[in-house]
Amino acid sequence: xxxxRLHRRALTAGVGGSLLVLALMPPLSAYASANxxxxxxxxxxxxVMPVCWERxxxxxxxxxxxxxxQAHSGxxxxxxxxxxxxxxxxxxxxxxxxxxxxNVIPGHQYDLSVWYTTTTPDTVVTMFRxxxxxxxxYWMDLAHLPVTSTFERKTVxxxxxxxxxxxxxxxxxxxxxxxxxxxxxxMVDVTLPVxxxxxxxxxxxxxxxxxxxxxxxxxxxxxxxxLHNGNVLFIAGSGNSxxxxxxxxxxxxxxxxYTGTFIDxxxxxxxxxxxxxxxxxxxxxxxxxxxxxxxxDYSVGYGGLxxxxxxxxxxxxxxxxxxxxxxxxYPSATILGNGDVISLGxxxxxxxxxxxAEYFDYSEERWLSFPETNQNWAFWGLYPAMIxxxxxxxxxxxxxxxxxxxxxxxxxxYDYESGTIVDVPGLQRKDERDQSMSVLLxxxxxxxxxxxxxxxxxxxxxxxxxxxxxxxxxxxxxxxxGPLLPTGFLDGGVPQTEEQxxxxxxxxILPDGTVFESGGGMHTQASPxxxxxxxxxxxxxxxxxxxxxxxxxxxxxxxxLPDGRVMIxxxxxxxxxxxxxxxxxxxxxxxxxxxxxxxxxxxxxxxYGSTQEITVDVPIVKAALIRxxxxxxxxxxxxxxxxxxLSVNGNTIGLNVTSNPNIAPPGWYMLFVVNANGTPSVAEWxxxx
Amino acid sequence: xxxxxxxxxxxxxxxxxxxxxxxxxxxxxGAPDSDPDLAEMGAPSSRSAVPAxxxxxxxxxxxxxxxxxxxxxxxxxxxxxxxxxxHDFAQGGTPRPPAPSPTAPVPFEWFxxxxxxxxxxxxxxxxxxxxxxEERAAEDWCGYLARIGWTSGIVxxxxxxxxxxxxxxxxxxxxxxxxxx
Numbered sequence: 001x002x003x004x005r006l007h008r009r010a011l012t013a014g015v016g017g018s019l020l021v022l023a024l025m026p027p028l029s030a031y032a033s034a035n036x037x038x039x040x041x042x043x044x045x046x047x048v049m050p051v052c053w054e055r056x057x058x059x060x061x062x063x064x065x066x067x068x069x070q071a072h073s074g075x076x077x078x079x080x081x082x083x084x085x086x087x088x089x090x091x092x093x094x095x096x097x098x099x100x101x102x103n104v105i106p107g108h109q110y111d112l113s114v115w116y117t118t119t120t121p122d123t124v125v126t127m128f129r130x131x132x133x134x135x136x137x138y139w140m141d142l143a144h145l146p147v148t149s150t151f152e153r154k155t156v157x158x159x160x161x162x163x164x165x166x167x168x169x170x171x172x173x174x175x176x177x178x179x180x181x182x183x184x185x186x187m188v189d190v191t192l193p194v195x196x197x198x199x200x201x202x203x204x205x206x207x208x209x210x211x212x213x214x215x216x217x218x219x220x221x222x223x224x225x226x227l228h229n230g231n232v233l234f235i236a237g238s239g240n241s242x243x244x245x246x247x248x249x250x251x252x253x254x255x256x257x258y259t260g261t262f263i264d265x266x267x268x269x270x271x272x273x274x275x276x277x278x279x280x281x282x283x284x285x286x287x288x289x290x291x292x293x294x295x296x297d298y299s300v301g302y303g304g305l306x307x308x309x310x311x312x313x314x315x316x317x318x319x320x321x322x323x324x325x326x327x328x329x330y331p332s333a334t335i336l337g338n339g340d341v342i343s344l345g346x347x348x349x350x351x352x353x354x355x356x357a358e359y360f361d362y363s364e365e366r367w368l369s370f371p372e373t374n375q376n377w378a379f380w381g382l383y384p385a386m387i388x389x390x391x392x393x394x395x396x397x398x399x400x401x402x403x404x405x406x407x408x409x410x411x412x413x414y415d416y417e418s419g420t421i422v423d424v425p426g427l428q429r430k431d432e433r434d435q436s437m438s439v440l441l442x443x444x445x446x447x448x449x450x451x452x453x454x455x456x457x458x459x460x461x462x463x464x465x466x467x468x469x470x471x472x473x474x475x476x477x478x479x480x481x482g483p484l485l486p487t488g489f490l491d492g493g494v495p496q497t498e499e500q501x502x503x504x505x506x507x508x509i510l511p512d513g514t515v516f517e518s519g520g521g522m523h524t525q526a527s528p529x530x531x532x533x534x535x536x537x538x539x540x541x542x543x544x545x546x547x548x549x550x551x552x553x554x555x556x557x558x559x560x561l562p563d564g565r566v567m568i569x570x571x572x573x574x575x576x577x578x579x580x581x582x583x584x585x586x587x588x589x590x591x592x593x594x595x596x597x598x599x600x601x602x603x604x605x606x607x608y609g610s611t612q613e614i615t616v617d618v619p620i621v622k623a624a625l626i627r628x629x630x631x632x633x634x635x636x637x638x639x640x641x642x643x644x645x646l647s648v649n650g651n652t653i654g655l656n657v658t659s660n661p662n663i664a665p666p667g668w669y670m671l672f673v674v675n676a677n678g679t680p681s682v683a684e685w686x687x688x689x
Numbered sequence: 690x691x692x693x694x695x696x697x698x699x700x701x702x703x704x705x706x707x708x709x710x711x712x713x714x715x716x717x718x719g720a721p722d723s724d725p726d727l728a729e730m731g732a733p734s735s736r737s738a739v740p741a742x743x744x745x746x747x748x749x750x751x752x753x754x755x756x757x758x759x760x761x762x763x764x765x766x767x768x769x770x771x772x773x774x775x776h777d778f779a780q781g782g783t784p785r786p787p788a789p790s791p792t793a794p795v796p797f798e799w800f801x802x803x804x805x806x807x808x809x810x811x812x813x814x815x816x817x818x819x820x821x822x823e824e825r826a827a828e829d830w831c832g833y834l835a836r837i838g839w840t841s842g843i844v845x846x847x848x849x850x851x852x853x854x855x856x857x858x859x860x861x862x863x864x865x866x867x868x869x870x
Contacts, residue, residue: 058777088777121771144771175774242811293811296846298799337773353795377788379795391775402802413779422782447778460803460818476781524803525814526837575838576812609771660773 052100059088077183122176143656226628228668237272275333280666288328304329330382337661345380376419397438426479435503442641465501488531506558511672511680521553559629609659625669831864
C-alpha cells in the first residue's frame with residue numbers, strides 16, 4: 001500500500017513535469033495548431049502512460065496497458081490488450097482535467113481522429129462530455145475500428161455539442177480479447193456555418209403549417225403501420241363498432257401517400273385493439289384483437305383473440321400463423337435485438353387480465369408454446385409501453401390504457417430471461433397516466449425515456465400536463481419531473497388553464513432529433529385539445545407550434561412520413577362516431593431553404609458495427625435512422641431515432657452504425673440527413689440486419 | 690489474411706515474445722478476479738479509471754525512457770464484425786419477489802372506467818363526471834347530455850336498470866322527445 005502511494009506521488013510529479021515539457025516543446029509536427037488534443041502524439045510520457053492520458057475501464061477481464069515503440073509517428077504509441085474477458089471493457093482516455101480535456105463550444109462539431117491497429121473488431125470510439133451542472137457524463141460511442149495489422153486512420157465527427165457542455169474527452173474502448181494500439185490523436189473544430197434566416201414563409205417559419213387533406217380515410221384507422229415501401233397500413237377491424245362486428249365487417253386499408261389513394265385489404269378477423277410490429281424483413285406481425293364485445297351489463301367485458309397474422313407488403317395480404325398461448329385485447333408488441341418479439345398484457349378470451357408472456361421466434365416465424373416461454377405471471381395492464389433497453393431488457397414506462405390502481409401502473413425494468421421485475425420510482429401520479437404516451441428520446445444511444453400526459457379514467461378529471469423523463473444510463477434510474485406540456489385550446493378557442501393537459505396525446509420523433517406532440521383530449525372520448533409543440537431533448541424544452549386544426553382524441557394515431565411531415569388522424573367520440581379526416585403537419589424545418597439530398601447510397605443492406613457510405617449534395621451536420629411507426633392508442637414503443645456519427649470526406653459521408661442491435665433492432669429504417677440549417681432530407685430506406 | 694501472412698505474423702510474435710521475456714519494456718497487468726478495487730468497479734458511465742494501486746509487473750520499468758516493444762497478442766486477428774457493445778447501465782434495484790402461479794383470473798374492473806354502461810351502445814361512453822354543479826343539483830341529466838352533444842337522446846339498452854330514469858316512456862331512447870316534460 002505504501003508503495004502504491006509513493007507511486008501515485010511520483011506519477012503526479014511526472015505529469016506536472018511533463019506538462020511543463022509539453023509547454024516548452026515546439027508544436028507537434030503531425031498536426032496543425034488546430035488540433036485540440038494535448039499530447040495527441042503521445043510522445044510526452046512518464047514511462048507508464050502518456051501525459052494527459054489515463055487507464056480506464058471496468059468489469060471482469062484481464063488486461064495490459066503499456067507504451068509501445070510500434071508507433072505511427074514518433075517513438076511511442078499506446079497499447080491496450082485484453083487477454084481474457086467475461087464482461088466490461090478497457091480504454092485509454094484523456095484525463096478529465098481542466099488542462100488536459102479539450103474545451104468545446106456548444107453547437108460546434110469536431111472531427112476526432114486516431115491512427116490505430118487492432119487484432120479484434122471489438123473496439124469503439126467512446127466520448128464523455130463535461131456538463132457544467134452535472135459533471136462528467138458518458139455521451140456516446142461513435143464508431144468501430146475494423147481489424148488491421150498496419151496503421152489505419154479513423155476519423156469520426158461528433159454530433160453537435162449539447163448545451164451546457166464545456167469539455168470533451170474521448171478514447172478507444174476495447175471490449176474483446178485482442179490488442180489495440182493507438183497513436184496520433186487529433187480533434188479539430190469543423191463546425192459548418194449556418195446560412196441564417198432563409199425562411200420567408202411567415203408564421204410557418206417558427207410554428208410549422210397544417211394541411212387538412214381533401215379526402216378522408218376509408219376506415220376507422222385506429223392502428224397505423226408505416227411500411228418500408230412508403231405506404232401506410234391502416235387497420236380498423238370492426239373499429240369499435242359493435243354493429244360492424246356483428247356484421248363481420250372488418251376493415252384494413254393501404255394508404256399510398258404519393259398518390260393519395262387507398263386499397264382495401266381483406267381482413268381475416270377483428271383486429272380492432274390488436275398489437276403490431278414490423279419484423280426484420282419488413283413484414284408486419286399482428287397479434288390478438290377483439291374476440292367479443294361486452295355483454296349488456298358488462299358482466300363480460302371485451303375479450304381478446306389468440307389469433308396472429310403476418311401482413312406482407314409485397315402481397316398486400318394477411319397470412320395466419322399459429323395462435324398465441326392466450327388471448328390478448330390491447331397487447332404490447334416490442335421487437336428485440338435478435339428480431340424476436342415479446343407481447344405482454346391485455347385482456348384474455350374471458351375478459352380477465354392476461355398474465356401470459358408471449359414470445360415470437362422470428363427465425364421460426366411462430367409463437368412459442370407455453371413450455372418454451374419464460375413466465376413470471378405479471379399482469380402488465382393494457383397496451384403497456386414496453387421499450388427495449390440497450391442491454392435487451394424491457395423498460396415499462398408506466399404508460400398504459402385504462403386500469404387505475406392495477407399492478408400495471410408505475411414503471412419498472414423487466415428481464416424476460418430471468419423473469420425479474422425491478423420497480424423504478426419517480427413517475428408522477430402513476431395511477432393517472434391512462435392514455436399517456438412514452439417515447440425513447442433521440443438519440444436511442446442516450447437511453448432516456450419521456451412520458452407525457454394522461455388521466456385517471458375512474459373519475460375522468462381534466463387530463464394532466466405532467467412530463468416525466470428518466471435516464472436509463474444511471475445505476476438506479478428514476479423518473480424526474482420534466483417541463484410541463486404546453487397548453488392548447490378547447491372547442492370554441494377557449495384556452496386551457498394552467499392545470500389542464502392531454503390524454504390520447506401523440507408523440508412523433510422528427511428527423512432533426514426533436515419530438516413533436518399534437519392532438520389529444522381532456523376527457524374520456526371528449527374535449528379535444530388543439531395544441532402542438534416540439535420537445536428538444538438537448539435542452540429539455542418545449543416550443544409551441546401551430547395547433548392541430550382537427551380534433552384527435554380517442555383512437556387517434558400520428559406518425560412520421562418519409563418526407564419529414566407528420567400525419568395525424570382519427571377521433572372516436574363519446575357518441576361512438578368516428579372522424580376520418582386526415583391532417584398533415586409540416587414542421588418549421590421544411591421552410592428553411594433547400595433540403596439536402598442523399599444523392600447515392602452504396603448499399604441498402606446494412607450491418608451492425610459497419611460504416612456505410614453515401615453521398616450528399618451539400619454539407620450535412622448529422623444523420624439518423626428512424627424506425628417507422630407502428631402506432632395505436634398513443635403507444636409506439638418501437639419508435640426510435642438512432643444517431644449515425646459521420647465520417648466526412650467532402651460530400652462523401654461514412655455513416656457509422658451501432659454494433660448493438662438493442663439500440664437499433666433489425667429491420668427497415670428511414671435514413672435522414674440534416675444540413676446546418678436543421679433541414680432534413682427526404683428519407684431513403686435502408687435495411688439493417 | 691493469407692496463410693503466408695499468418696506465418697510471418699507468428700514469427701514476428703515469437704520474436705517479440707523473446708524480447709519481452711528478457712525484461713525490456715513496461716507492463717501493467719490487471720487481475721480483476723483477485724483485486725478488490727476492481728471488484729468494486731463497474732460504474733454506470735463505463736469510464737471508471739483503473740485504480741492507481743495497479744503496479745508495474747516489471748520492476749524498475751517506470752522511467753520516462755522505458756517503452757515496451759509491442760507484446761505478443763494471445764489471440765489471432767479477426768476480420769469479423771464487432772460484437773454488440775453493451776453498457777452496464779441500470780443494474781441497481783431489488784427485484785420484486787416472484788409472483789406465484791395464478792389460481793384465479795385477474796379481474797379487470799370495467800366499472801373503474803368513467804363510462805356509464807347503463808346507457809348507449811358499445812363504443813359509446815356516457816360520462817357523468819363533467820356535470821356542472823347546477824346540473825347536478827337540478828338532476829338535469831338530459832340537459833347535460835344535450836350540452837355535451839347528445840341532442841337526439843341516448844339508447845337505453847334492453848335490461849338496463851336506467852338508473853337516472855331517462856327513458857320515461859319506455860321506447861328504448863333516453864332523453865327522447867317523449868321523455869322530457
